[in-house]
Amino acid sequence: MFEEGAAGPLESTTPASTPLAWPSIATGRRPDGHGSYWFRRLERDYSHSVVTSDEIGGPNAWDLVTPATVANVPMTYPAQPIDGNMVTGMMTPSKGPGFTHPPELADAIAERIPEYRIGLDWQRFDGDEREFAREVGDLVDSRERLLEYLLAETTFRLGFVVFTAPDRLQHLVWDEETILDHYRRLDEVLATVRSYVAERDMTLFVVSDHGFGPVSRVVSANRVLERAGLLARRSSGGTRGVLGRLGVDKESVRGWLDRVGIDDATLVESLPQGLVDMVAMQVPGDNAVYDVDYAGSEAFVRGHGSVYVNRSDRFEAGTVDPAAADAVKRRLVELFESLTDPETGERVLEVYDGDDLFPNDPNSPDLVIEGIEGYLVQTALTDEEVLDTEQTAAGHRPEGILFATGPDVAAGTRVDGATVTDVLPTLLHAIGEPIPSTVDGEVLRTVFAEGSDPAERPSRIVEPAATDVDDRRAQVSPSADGDGDADESVEARLRGLGYID
Structure with missing residues (x-):
């Protein structure tokens, strides 16, 4: 694709994170346009609710180009009743209701690909890199079988399929030979897709939501705030104090549950979330949700480095x-910009103003902090501000990738300055579709060969037909499994993937 098409780096969102970047690719909008800043939405009482597909501000690519076949795209659960077929991806709690559209597609997957899994639980492998790599390989195999089934059995103008396996692998295994073997396997899958699109004179885009690089140190952002007197831990009095003195904390409780064979999924299936929350509030630990005294804090950090000022008009405490x-x-900016690693004396964080990143959403984070190369931001309340990583071997980098091939694509062209919001308008322009006025990105005209129709034709901007999209989304319930347990199941999956404490 380097030789026969256009290629270049693709700048991610800030922070470079899945729940921001994939919706930006699908909608062409910045996070303040689609509204997703993390896998979970921060509420006024500091709790979280899982972000569902009907909360993502569209329209999405599959609303604009139909019929569409969509598979394994993060943040698409529950499946929207689109003109076409959808298999939801990351954030899907189970292969039950809401997993596919139409619903009978789930039955076909169960029959044709019974081994198909939505994701992997990182914690289950406990440092066994060889076994983890094998499991990731099996995940790719089942994804490939789903792809082949969809190519053979569905008709579409837009195919939008995501392989999340390289993300899972690289977070835990930063070994060149293992990673290259994995990408060779993905190249085999890509060869199938290229043959399919070449036979039909279609245009193919290959993009990533972010890049990757090794990390060796962790920045405990909430500990930085605590040491500066801007964040307080929950009191050690009462039940918490008694349990703490007895050596009962969240880590010991989790260890006990593991020893008796109770994992996160079993826990959330067996106990109502309200009871889990109540117990978590009483058991001391380092969780950024349960162990912060918000009534005594001026700021706190959630998600991938999202910093919030604890404003009285925004939060209940x-x-x-x-x-x-x-x-x-301003004090927070100075604090984070001046933070250094005690081992090197070097700065460890980049700090971004939320008003600059997200000017159109008053509920966006006030600041975003990202680790400088080699550092990872976490939210847990540790004892140290900067410490060595444990399980994580690599983290996200802002430079992703962009490839394009097709009859109108310029061969051997370098594309510079592309961002994740540019993917959708470029795709729409390539096939002669109008671009919604809500899109923040631009058409990457250097992708197209000189003299080709997309290179010569002006872009057509239109007001989006929002009512059509809204009518379809009104048919989708956030708790698509119907028993109120979807949020809890997704919470367990996020813990298993290592995305939350």
């Missing part, structure tokens, strides 16, 4: 008057 919020924010 807010301590910062709105008139003082900018002053607190």
Whole structure:
């Protein structure tokens, strides 16, 4: 694809994270346009609710180009009733209701690909890299079989299929030989797709939501705030104090549950979330949700480095008057920008103003912090500000990849300056479809060969037919399994993937 098409780096969102970047690829909008800043939405009482597909501000690519076949795209659960076929991806709690559209597609997958899995539980492998790599390989095999089935059995103008396996692998295994073997396997899958599109004179885009690179140190962002007096831990009095003195904390409880064979999925299936929350509030630990005293904190960090000022007009226990919020924010910028690694004396964080990144959403993070190369931001309340990594071998980098091939694509062309929001408008322009005025990205005209129709034709911008999309989404319930357990099941999956504490 380097030789026969256009290629270049693809700048991710800030932060470079799946729940921001994939919706930006699918909608052409920045996070303040589609509204997703993390896998879970921060509520006024500091709790979280799982972000579902009907909360992502569209329209999506599959709303604009139909019929469409969509598979394994993160943040698409529950499946929307699109014109075409959808198999939801990351954030899907089970292969039950909401897993596919139409619903009978799930039955076909169960019959044709019974081994198909939505994802892997990182914690289950406990450092066994060889076994983990084998499991990731099996995951790719089942994804390939799903892809082949969809290519053979569905008709589409737009095919949108995601392989998340390289992300899972690289987070835990940063070994060149293992990674190259994995990408060779993905190349075999890509060869199948290229043959399919070449026979039909279609255009093929290959993109990633972010890049990857090794990490060796972790920045405990909430500990930084605590040491500066901007965040308080929950009191050690009462039940928490008694349990703490007895050596009962979240880590010991998790270890006990593991020893008796109770994993996260079993826990959330057996106990109502309200009971889990109540127990978690009483058992001391380092969780950024349960172990912070918000009534005594001016700021806190959630998700992938999202920093929030604890404003009284935004949060129910807010301590910062709105008139003082900018002053607190300036103090936070100075604090994070001045943080250094005690082992090297070097800065460890990049700091971004949320008003600059997300100007159109008042509920966006106030700041975003990302680790400088080699450092990873985490939210757990550790004892140290900067410490060595344990399980994680690599983390996200902002530079992803973009490839394109097709009858109108310029061969051997370097594409510079592309961002994840540019993918959708470029795709739409390539096939002669209008571009919604809500799109933030631009058409990457260097992708197209000189003299080709897309290179010569002006872009056509239109107002999106929002009512059509909204009518379809109104048919989708966030708790698509019907028993109120979807959020809890997704919470367990996120823990298994290592995305939450």
